[in-house]
Amino acid sequence: MDATSIxxxxxxxxxxxxxxxxxxxxxxxxxxxxxSEFNHFNLLARDLALQQAKEIDAEIKTGRHKGKLLGVPISxxxxxxxxxxxxxxxxxxxxxxxxxxxxxxxxxxxSEGAIIVGKTLQDEFGFGTFSTNTGVDxxxxxxxxxxxRSCGGSSGGSAGFTALTEFTxxxxxxxxxxxxxxxxxxxxxxxxxxxxxxxxxxxxMDYASSLDKIGTMGxxxxxxxxxxxxxxxxxxxxxxxxxxxxxxxDEGKGEAGLKVGIVKxxxxxxxxxxxxxxxxxxxxxxxxxxxxxxxxLPLNSEYGVAAYYLLSMSxxxxxxxxxxxxxxxxxxxLEGSFNxxxxxxxxxxxxxxxxxxxxxxxxxxxxxxxxxYYLRAAKTRTKLINEFKEVFxxxxxxxxxxxxxxxPKFSEIKKLSPMQNYAMDLCTVPASLxxxxxxxxxxxxxxxxxxxLMLTADHLQEQKLSSAAFSLEGALK
Amino acid sequence: MPDVKIDKKxxxxxxxxxxxxxxxxxxxxxxxxxxxxIKSFNKLDALGVFSEKPSFxxxxxxxxxxEDKKEKCLSQKEALSNxxxxxxxxxxxxxxx
Numbered sequence: 001m002d003a004t005s006i007x008x009x010x011x012x013x014x015x016x017x018x019x020x021x022x023x024x025x026x027x028x029x030x031x032x033x034x035x036s037e038f039n040h041f042n043l044l045a046r047d048l049a050l051q052q053a054k055e056i057d058a059e060i061k062t063g064r065h066k067g068k069l070l071g072v073p074i075s076x077x078x079x080x081x082x083x084x085x086x087x088x089x090x091x092x093x094x095x096x097x098x099x100x101x102x103x104x105x106x107x108x109x110x111s112e113g114a115i116i117v118g119k120t121l122q123d124e125f126g127f128g129t130f131s132t133n134t135g136v137d138x139x140x141x142x143x144x145x146x147x148x149r150s151c152g153g154s155s156g157g158s159a160g161f162t163a164l165t166e167f168t169x170x171x172x173x174x175x176x177x178x179x180x181x182x183x184x185x186x187x188x189x190x191x192x193x194x195x196x197x198x199x200x201x202x203x204x205m206d207y208a209s210s211l212d213k214i215g216t217m218g219x220x221x222x223x224x225x226x227x228x229x230x231x232x233x234x235x236x237x238x239x240x241x242x243x244x245x246x247x248x249x250d251e252g253k254g255e256a257g258l259k260v261g262i263v264k265x266x267x268x269x270x271x272x273x274x275x276x277x278x279x280x281x282x283x284x285x286x287x288x289x290x291x292x293x294x295x296x297l298p299l300n301s302e303y304g305v306a307a308y309y310l311l312s313m314s315x316x317x318x319x320x321x322x323x324x325x326x327x328x329x330x331x332x333x334l335e336g337s338f339n340x341x342x343x344x345x346x347x348x349x350x351x352x353x354x355x356x357x358x359x360x361x362x363x364x365x366x367x368x369x370x371x372x373y374y375l376r377a378a379k380t381r382t383k384l385i386n387e388f389k390e391v392f393x394x395x396x397x398x399x400x401x402x403x404x405x406x407x408p409k410f411s412e413i414k415k416l417s418p419m420q421n422y423a424m425d426l427c428t429v430p431a432s433l434x435x436x437x438x439x440x441x442x443x444x445x446x447x448x449x450x451x452x453l454m455l456t457a458d459h460l461q462e463q464k465l466s467s468a469a470f471s472l473e474g475a476l477k
Numbered sequence: 478m479p480d481v482k483i484d485k486k487x488x489x490x491x492x493x494x495x496x497x498x499x500x501x502x503x504x505x506x507x508x509x510x511x512x513x514x515i516k517s518f519n520k521l522d523a524l525g526v527f528s529e530k531p532s533f534x535x536x537x538x539x540x541x542x543x544e545d546k547k548e549k550c551l552s553q554k555e556a557l558s559n560x561x562x563x564x565x566x567x568x569x570x571x572x573x574x
Contacts (some may be wrong), residue, residue, distance in 0.1 A: 100555040122514060196535045210534050239541040299524065306518050317495060324496070326570055328559035334571050339496060341571035347498040355497055359488070360514060362495040372478050376521050378531030383524065385532055419513045435535025459536060461485070 004437040006072050006223045007366035009168040010113075013071040016060065020071035024053040024115050027073045027167045031118060038147070040140040040161040042078050043119040049073070052115045061264035062266035064416045067113030075171045077158050078122050080214065081203040082106055089205040090122040090154075091135040093349030094329040103171055103203020104238070105214050105231040112230050117169075118261045120157030124351045125320065126176050126207040129424050130413050131156025131183070133353035137144040140410070143187060145150050145449060149407040152183030155217065159183030159191065162217045170218035170227045176207045177308050178402075178428020180215045181440035185452020188442045190469070192216045192224040195459045196435030197242040199228070200235030209240075211308075211432055221473045222443060225249035225466040232462075244460055252467025260468075261295035261395035266427045269301065270404035277444030278452040284475045285399070285468070295395060299387045300430035301369060303380055308366055308429035309422055310377035317361025323349065356418060385434045397468055400427055402440040402452030439465045441473055478519045483512045 012018045027047055036040050059065040076082055079089035083106075088094035099451025106116065118156070122136040131141050131153035141156040143149040144164035148173050151160040154453045157171035160183070162171050173180045193215040201212055214231065217225030229249040233239045241421045262282055286292050307354065325331050325345030332345050349467050350358065356472075364373035398418035404427060443453035453472075457464045481487070485571055499507070524532045554565055562569040 097559055099526050100551060101556060108502055236543065240538060242536070245554075282479075303524055304523060306521050309514070310518055310521075321496075321518075326560065327563055327568055331561045334562060334569065336571060338571050338573055341497050343496045346496050350497070352503075355499075355503070356510065358495045358497065359507065360511060363487075363491045363515070363519075366491065366494065369481070371478065373518060376478075376517075376526060378533055379526035379529040380521055380524055381532040382529045383526060385535065417513060418510050419517055423512070433535065 003166060003219055004068065005167050005220060006170060006226055007167055009072060010068060010070045013190070014060065014065065018071065019474040020053040020056045020115070021050065023071060024049050024117070024166070027117055027169070027469050030165060030167065034164060036046040037142070038144060038160060039121055039141045040157040040164065041075070041118045042088065042121050042157070043086055043089070043199065044137070045116055046057055048085060048163045049115050049117045052110070056113055058220070065113070067111070068226060069109060070113035073117045073167060073169045074109055074227070075117055075120045075158060075161055075169065076106065076179065077155050077171070079126065079174055079206070080105060080172055082116055082119070085119065087119060087205070088135070090124045090137050090138055091351070091354065092137055092330060093323045093346070097328045099203070101203065104200035104235045108231050109172065109227070111287065119154070120161060120171065122175045123154035124156060124354050125205065125316065126154040126174060127353045127357055128153040129201045129421060130408070131411065132413055133351065135351045136349070143407050145188065146407070148409050148411070149449065150186060150410065150413060152186035152407060154179040154404070155183050158217045159187040159189055162219060163187040164190045169219070170223045172214060172227070172231070173217045173434065174204060174212060176211045176312060177432045178425050181428050181438060181452065181454055182218060182438040185402035185450065186342055187321045188450030190218045190221050191225040191440045192200045192228045193438050194228060194232060194462055195437045197240050198437070198460065198462065200233050200238040202235055202237035203238070205434055206319040208312040209319065210315060211312055218335065221466060221469045224439070225470070227463065242460070247463045249462055249466040251470045252463060254467055254471030255285050255290040258290040258397060258464070258468055259395040260285055260290045260292045261391060261398045262292060263398055264294050264296045264401040265298060265301035266400035269426060270401040273446040274401050274405060274451050276400070277446060278453050279470065281453045281476060282399050282441035285472055288471055293395065294403070295391050295398065297387055297391065297430060300384050301426065302378060304430040305423055305434060306382060307377045307380040307384060307424055308433050309423070310373055311381065311433070312360035314364045314374045317358045317365065320354065322360055325349070325376070336405050384430060388430070388434045388436060396457065396464055398456040400454055402427060402454040405451035406446050408453060427454060435459065437462045438466055439469045441469050443476065478522050479517065483508070483515055
């Protein structure tokens with residue numbers, strides 16, 4: 001069966017042309033048969049998925065059905081809590097943890113009839129660009145277009161399965177510094193990251209609280225936008241969620257009258273072949289009616305990576321302090337003092353990259369260093385946000401390559417030092433630091449590997465992004 | 478940025494604060510990596526930010542209070558459902574003294 005759009009799929013479900021139970025069985029079988037090869041899932045939620053599917057089929061038979069996601073299989077990044085389903089954020093330290101509540105995004109998706117099919121693999125707590133920093137004893141997800149290459153990270157399993165599946169599907173993913181856009185670009189799908197606070201973080205296992213956003217992954221702009229619209233909105237359980245009403249993420253006016261700024265530095269710092277594909281896509285936007293001009297973000301391009309990593313590691317080191325082997329997750333034999341026991345469990349449960357980031361974050365917040373590192377990064381962030389605000393006085397949307405390269409081979413990633421690894425995020429961290437909404441869509445390919453174009457808008461302007469991306473996607477087909 | 482000497486002594490102090498036991502192999506691996514990363518952070522020195530206000534959030538936030546009334550919360554059984562270390566309805570922890 002070819003994947004149809006979510007909207008068309010739901011129509012067929014409502015008309016009784018698709019049995020939700022049968023369809024769910026098929027999707028679960030596909031995951032089972034492909035997962036040993038690609039590692040996109042940590043956990044298959046078979047019983048939960050089939051129970052939900054039966055309920056929806058029964059509702060349709062009795063005419064009680066409702067919802068924009070009726071029977072649609074939704075995968076969930078491992079860091080998002082699903083009640084009763086082991087949720088580990090890709091870390092051994094959360095082994096066995098079964099949340100006693102659903103994240104708000106799960107409640108919202110399920111209230112529209114979504115079927116939760118399983119938890120997707122990720123870099124441990126989101127600490128990575130290539131999904132090669134999965135936790136202790138976790139496998140690495142592989143790119144469905146070339147198994148010797150990365151899916152991108154940290155929502156690698158989510159993007160990988162979205163590209164691989166033959167069925168209608170969308171993914172709930174999460175981004176701190178580009179973890180939706182990057183894997184979407186590497187796998188050739190659409191990744192939609194909202195404004196910070198547009199989607200409730202209640203039930204999300206934190207990486208960095210001032211940067212984390214739950215967003216969506218879809219085969220098309222329409223699918224990713226529909227799911228994002230559904231999960232958006234204020235939530236009293238998340239004090240950082242925004243009170244503004246949710247706008248409809250529909251086709252809108254497309255490129256007509258849209259002012260697009262191409263970001264000079266981020267084009268210049270990308271591989272030539274990637275740059276050319278993105279330039280072609282931008283010229284399509286022009287043909288569709290957009291006016292295009294070059295803009296500059298010199299401070300974000302130069303200082304974004306350093307400021308992002310200092311802040312995100314500082315926040316991560318405090319957020320991860322709660323994992324100590326007492327109340328949930330990995331347990332050990334209660335021996336020694338508090339500090340001895342906690343240190344033993346943490347040393348066993350965290351992977352290498354998690355330890356590296358905890359160490360760096362702890363260092364940056366230590367007495368004597370805090371003002372020089374953490375506070376300086378927070379002040380730098382103010383300058384970087386202001387730089388964006390100035391540019392948005394001139395244009396509606398910014399465009400640049402999502403990643404400076406196509407999905408690298410694992411053999412290439414192994415040669416990178418941690419710092420070289422972090423530097424790969426130069427295109428995605430600026431928008432993340434400023435909490436700006438962005439969408440990555442497929443702009444073309446280099447030697448059969450997809451190239452992502454990233455569009456960024458000002459706070460709460462998701463509608464401009466979905467509208468521009470929707471018509472561009474149509475033109476690029 | 479201060480002229481910090483990143484050595485084994487400092488690394489072990491940071492690890493102790495972070496409640497991590499590092500093996501000799503980890504110290505050997507992390508030390509040069511941390512030096513490289515912290516050195517790269519020093520580039521922020523070039524940007525004058527003395528008079529800037531720090532942004533701890535990307536958007537301005539207002540303090541939020543909920544109504545002062547009783548709400549449903551986790552039951553004791555639910556709160557203890559994910560731990561192996563419990564006794565008489567309480568969490569069990571390692572010895573504190």
